[in-house]
Amino acid sequence: MTKSDMKKILIKGLLFVALFFIVDRVSGYVFYFLEHKALQHSPNGMITEYTMEEVDSDVIIMGASDALHSYVSSIIEDSLGMSTYNCGKDGMRFYYQNAMVNGILDRYSPKLIIWSVSPVFLSAPSQEDRDAISDLNPWYRTNEFCRNAILMKSEFEYIKMMSYLYAFNSRLYAYLYKCVMPDYSYQPGGYAPVYGNLPDSKMEVRDYYDEDGLDEKSSKVLLSTLKRCRDAGTDVAFVLTPRYESGEYESISQYTELIDICEEYDAEIITDLFRDKDLLKPCYFKDAAHVNHDGAVLFTEKLVGELKALF
Amino acid sequence: MxxxxxxxxxxxxxxxxxxxxxxxxxxxxxxxxxxxxxxxxxxxxxxxxxxxxxxxxxxxxxxxxxxxxxxxxxxxxxxxxxxxxxxxxxxxxxxxxxxxxxxxxxxxxxxxxxxxxxxxxxxxxxxxxxxxxxxxxxxxxxxxxxxxxxxxxxxxxxxxxxxxxxxxxxxxxxxxxxxxxxxSKYSDLVKGAKLMMWGYFMKLCVADRLGIYVDAVFNNIANHNGTTLAFASVLYPFQVYADLGGYSLIAMGVARCLGFAVIPNFRRPFFATSMSEFWRRWHMSLIQWLTDYIYTPLSFILRGWKIWGIVAALMLTFLISGIWHGAALTFIVWGLVQGVYLSIEAMMQGKRSKFEKKHGLGEKWWYKLVCCIVVFVLFAFSQIFGRCANLQDASDVIGKIFMQHGPLFLDVTTLGYALTCLAILFIIDFRDEFLPNRFRLFESRYIVVRWLSYVAVIMLILSFGVLDSGQFIYFQF
Known part of the structure; x- marks a missing residue:
């Protein structure tokens, strides 16, 4: 390669980087604008954005799809007399949920957080779980908890996150769609019912011992979040949400650690609905991991009874 | 890495x-x-x-x-x-x-x-x-x-x-x-970078986006109806083309940046008007290899059998191609189906040529379009065997496509990204096929057009690409 070639590459390369930098920044502003437009038009369909920026309810339901489809916000609201919002989101696990809770605490202190969990809540995150954290990308620059979660994805994530286009990857159509079409799959309060039920079938036996073990980092992160909740005067109730399955879980490390953490920080953990005999019927389940609307109503009514006794 | x-x-x-x-x-x-x-x-x-x-x-x-x-x-x-x-x-x-x-x-x-x-x-x-x-x-x-x-x-x-x-x-x-x-020369670096950029677009924006939908359907055959399975079967050839075609372009680009010229692997296969032409455009390096080392020697040995020698050579060549793709009965069937297509075409070649000549069809755009569609449908059908884990799954898919219609499973945003990027790829391929010296973007005479094209493709990759995805389909082979 000649010297003039090298000079040409250097000059053109720098110019190209400068051009891309400008385009990237402008795109970032456009994405932020679209995000706010979409949020105004369809708050329920923009769960992450709504949770991070707008929710102000007394009771917050946090979790993954099991939370979203199992906790009927209106029943809790009517029974406890407190405004309730279901912030559950499909496929989002512990680190996402933790960032959401901290994002809420940055803005205000809810009275109660109902945190839907499974016995393996504190397991090591899978690659899919890490990938799902991308939902937090828009808050990388503004929220410490989101940033910490995002940086777990890979060792080079901090370089990738320099680009706004990368941060808003796969969001354009979602924002445009939400700007045009309101999301009808949600009820007021963020609850999203699912319908249909399992055929009469034998209950699946799940071997919890065969799964990934306790993730110590998760338990440390949870401890600091619970401390923050305690300092903010926010009560936390973990709830083992019912699943149509059986299997021994009481002595797995993830579960015993969760119990210990709850004891340490005076957080409640409601476990008896997990294997409630009235609920564990195929007619109440859409699939093994999710109750249907009828199941959600029955489960929420039972849960409210327990919550009233506790708080 | x-x-x-x-x-x-x-x-x-x-x-x-x-x-x-x-x-x-x-x-x-x-x-x-x-x-x-x-x-x-x-x-x-x-x-x-x-x-x-x-x-x-x-x-x-x-x-x-x-x-x-x-x-x-x-x-x-x-x-x-x-x-x-x-x-x-x-x-x-x-x-x-x-x-x-x-x-x-x-x-x-x-x-x-x-x-x-x-x-x-x-x-x-x-x-x-x-x-x-x-x-x-x-x-x-x-x-x-x-x-x-x-x-x-x-x-x-x-x-x-x-x-x-x-x-x-x-x-x-x-x-x-x-x-x-x-x-490396300056021109090699520029040419290589362009090839890589387009390869990344094909892989991340087209193949991996389509892959989300196709995998969701084919990994759960029991829960999808024939309409959805047919749609996923139509998308799968595009996914494979963008996956291996994208990989090949990146490989060519990387080699070019180091000053090496590597043989191309794809040449707009979905514009082929016959199966034999399709296989001269699809995975060209493999097909050329099979032609040189299997088909040609075999057809020479079997030349005494006349047309049946060609049929036997074709069947054996594509059987080996199937076996090369994977150790499973599905790949063997896949290879045999290709062999059957090509054998039928070889046997009917004379009649087809006469028919086209008689009716002056060779240059008619609608005739070419029909031929392209027929070739695509035949290939997409054969790819069902390439995509399914076993023959039972493949027969379930084919059975459902013909017998069990219903509403189409729609994943609006995934398909939105995938089909947008597929449309861009199609337009570029169409231009390269039919208007090779017009509407140039990466090769435009105007620097503004060139640079805007580069930025646009990078923007597409960053905002539409699947950036958390794993591997290339052909790594398994």
């Missing part, structure tokens, strides 16, 4: 810079070390296999070259091919053959308890094995000169742009370039 990993975006520029700094006589060794580093980053232990195949190839070709007797040459060629093939046969087909024998014994009431060995398939083994065999045969046929420098042979088989998924290169193309080891 793969082409889509962030590590590669660090590794690659470092290699290009160092390659141009290193003195010319050391470049071959530098690229050899870089290639092994790249390969070992994926599967360290299996680099030993690559070394072994390189050793077998080198010594067999040297023996062929040094021998004067035809008989010895032939024997050395045969031994070379057998030794090079052994790792591929063992790693790729042992479990398949073992299970087939075990199942046959069990079904006949016998059980010998054959040992089960579950091994991870060494990445790229099918590709570098074929390259090695091609080189051995070429040396035997005196089509290329035997390479005396073992580093050249080592680099030929492990060259990092090609080692994982091809294109299946030829010694005749690569060794003269290795001998020169020229430094």
């Amino acid at each position: 793969t082409f889509t990993s962030f590590n590669f975006l660090i590794f690659f520029p470092v290699v290009v810079i160092l390659y141009n700094i290193v003195p010319a006589k050391w470049r071959i060794w530098f690229l050899l070390v870089a290639s092994y580093f790249f390969y070992m980053n994926l599967q360290p232990v299996y680099a030993l296999l690559l070394v072994a195949v390189t050793g077998f190839t080198y010594f067999s070709t040297r023996s062929i070259d040094m021998s004067d007797k035809e008989k010895t040459k032939k024997r050395m060629m045969r031994w070379g091919i057998i030794l090079v093939l052994l790792p591929l046969l063992f790693f790729k087909y042992f479990a398949f053959i073992n299970n087939a024998i075990s199942d046959a014994l069990v079904s006949s009431g016998l059980s010998l308890g054959l040992p089960k060995i579950e091994l991870l398939l060494p990445v790229g083994i099918s590709f570098y094995t074929f390259m090695a065999i091609g080189y051995i045969i070429d040396v035997y046929n005196e089509e290329v000169e035997c390479e005396k420098n073992i580093a050249s042979v080592g680099l030929f088989l492990s060259f990092f742009p090609l080692v994982l998924s091809g294109p299946i290169e030829r010694a005749g193309n690569m060794f003269p370039q290795f001998a020169k080891m020229q430094s």
